[in-house]
Amino acid sequence: MTNDVSFAAPSPGPSAPLTSAPLTSPAVPQPEQRRILRTALPGPRSRQLQRRRDAALPNGLGVTLPVFVERAGGGVLVDVDGNHLIDFASGIAVTSVGASAPAVVTRVREQAARFTHTCFLVTEYDGYVEVAERLNALTPGDHPKRTALFSTGAEAVENAVKIARAATGRPGVVVFDHAYHGRSMMTLAMTAKEVPYKSGFGPFPGEVHRAPYACPLRGPGGPGGVAEQALAALRELLERVGADTVAAVVVEPLQGEGGFVVPAPGFLAGVERIAREHGIVLVADEVQAGMGRTGTVFASEHEGIVPDLVCTAKALGGGLPLAAVTGRAELMDAVAPGGLGGTYAGNPVACAAALGVLEMLADGTLLHRARRIERTVREQLEPLAAELPAVAEVRGRGAMMAVEFVRPGSLEPDAELARAVAARCHAEGVLTLVCGTYGNVIRLLPPLVIPEDLLREGLDVLAASIRSAS
Numbered sequence: 084m085t086n087d088v089s090f091a092a093p094s095p096g097p098s099a100p101l102t103s104a105p106l107t108s109p110a111v112p113q114p115e116q117r118r119i120l121r122t123a124l125p126g127p128r129s130r131q132l133q134r135r136r137d138a139a140l141p142n143g144l145g146v147t148l149p150v151f152v153e154r155a156g157g158g159v160l161v162d163v164d165g166n167h168l169i170d171f172a173s174g175i176a177v178t179s180v181g182a183s184a185p186a187v188v189t190r191v192r193e194q195a196a197r198f199t200h201t202c203f204l205v206t207e208y209d210g211y212v213e214v215a216e217r218l219n220a221l222t223p224g225d226h227p228k229r230t231a232l233f234s235t236g237a238e239a240v241e242n243a244v245k246i247a248r249a250a251t252g253r254p255g256v257v258v259f260d261h262a263y264h265g266r267s268m269m270t271l272a273m274t275a276k277e278v279p280y281k282s283g284f285g286p287f288p289g290e291v292h293r294a295p296y297a298c299p300l301r302g303p304g305g306p307g308g309v310a311e312q313a314l315a316a317l318r319e320l321l322e323r324v325g326a327d328t329v330a331a332v333v334v335e336p337l338q339g340e341g342g343f344v345v346p347a348p349g350f351l352a353g354v355e356r357i358a359r360e361h362g363i364v365l366v367a368d369e370v371q372a373g374m375g376r377t378g379t380v381f382a383s384e385h386e387g388i389v390p391d392l393v394c395t396a397k398a399l400g401g402g403l404p405l406a407a408v409t410g411r412a413e414l415m416d417a418v419a420p421g422g423l424g425g426t427y428a429g430n431p432v433a434c435a436a437a438l439g440v441l442e443m444l445a446d447g448t449l450l451h452r453a454r455r456i457e458r459t460v461r462e463q464l465e466p467l468a469a470e471l472p473a474v475a476e477v478r479g480r481g482a483m484m485a486v487e488f489v490r491p492g493s494l495e496p497d498a499e500l501a502r503a504v505a506a507r508c509h510a511e512g513v514l515t516l517v518c519g520t521y522g523n524v525i526r527l528l529p530p531l532v533i534p535e536d537l538l539r540e541g542l543d544v545l546a547a548s549i550r551s552a553s
């Protein structure tokens with residue numbers, strides 16, 4: 084039925100067959116894959132544009148590095164002053180296949196020339212169906228599935244909540260400490276961090292309950308280990324609020340904005356077990372960690388959990404806005420016709436881009452590449468954790484790696500140091516992002532297609548920045 088895909092059968096495993104998705108194409112020239120600094124950063128043309136930006140845009144829009152990009156691709160961003168920066172951000176885990184991958188660009192051009200929009204709720208097109216079929220086949224579990232498309236990660240998470248509520252007739256939603264689920268009102272209620280995301284924007288929708296996440300570094304500690312303690316707290320929470328009032332447990336299988344926290348082993352499987360016991364819908368928010376980022380297509384695969392609903396976005400659209408909820412057919416079909424959708428949801432140009440991403444992913448080399456990136460990052464950064472007391476941990480999976488900074492001899496977060504390290508990297512032309520509930524984590528999200536030598540050069544700059552700042 085839904086698994087009847089029309090090209091190269093996708094396989095989530097590392098041994099997926101190789102197909103021939105083009106990584107280079109004369110029609111889509113890639114910027115030179117080299118770090119080149121022609122000016123101090125930001126350069127004069129970026130500074131000039133920044134003045135216009137400051138006069139025209141509100142304060143609430145922050146920026147990590149105020150350079151204006153002219154072109155990008157592979158592992159490089161080229162700014163308007165001709166500087167080539169090493170990209171360790173991928174536009175926040177979006178351009179995993181590169182910011183101008185031929186497999187994406189050629190499909191986008193072709194689709195845009197045919198038509199840009201119909202609204203899928205008005206008249207339909209096959210790209211939407213094909214993306215849905217591929218996600219139904221790729222997501223964990225071989226039960227019958229359905230996929231609905233949206234435009235943003237927040238929208239996908241909101242719709243997963245709507246679907247879970249419609250299917251169960253229950254109102255409650257359980258989320259976790261350090262969680263990030265988006266910036267819409269419902270997803271802000273689900274997001275943990277107050278400043279800058281939530282403060283001043285409330286009140287938020289109710290019926291959102293928060294349980295501890297099993298953070299190996301920060302607990303919860305106690306007998307039996309971190310996973311055991313976190314699961315006990317989840318059970319206690321469900322008892323307190325009444326498990327039969329809870330529609331969904333929404334969990335990031337590897338936390339993103341919250342600090343790239345890999346949950347203690349056994350935690351995800353325990354959450355799955357508890358959800359099943361109580362007829363609660365298990366929703367995996369794979370918006371950041373999914374689509375090959377962690378070395379498997381979905382981060383849920385690392386613990387073999389089979390979520391009832393999976394939310395994807397970010398890397399799915401290869402830079403175009405596309406998000407999805409994929410899940411058990413009987414849950415997805417619980418919403419009556421007209422209950423799901425949106426004007427732009429599943430836009431045809433974004434679907435064309437996603438088919439390029441999905442084709443590249445089916446190839447298997449990108450998953451291999453993500454695991455290779457992890458090895459290189461560990462090889463270059465783990466010695467720092469042994470050497471410098473300010474480096475608490477190098478952690479992550481695949482191409483989703485992070486370094487956490489603390490005051491030496493304690494677990495007290497050192498956000499100032501993380502900011503100083505990022506600033507040094509930026510000055511040297513290496514774009515890094517800070518994350519974490521306490522703002523003390525540098526996260527690395529290079530495009531999966533970054534050349535190995537560029538990755539190593541960027542990591543050298545990062546390591547030198549950590550040494551000189553700490």
Ligand SMILES: *Cc1c(COP(=O)(O)O)cnc(C)c1O
Pocket residue numbers: 234235236237238240263264265266335339340368369370371372396397
């Ligand atoms: C980014 C993110 C979201 C929100 O996605 P948007 O496209 O920004 O709305 C939701 N969940 C996770 C885990 C994310 O990283």
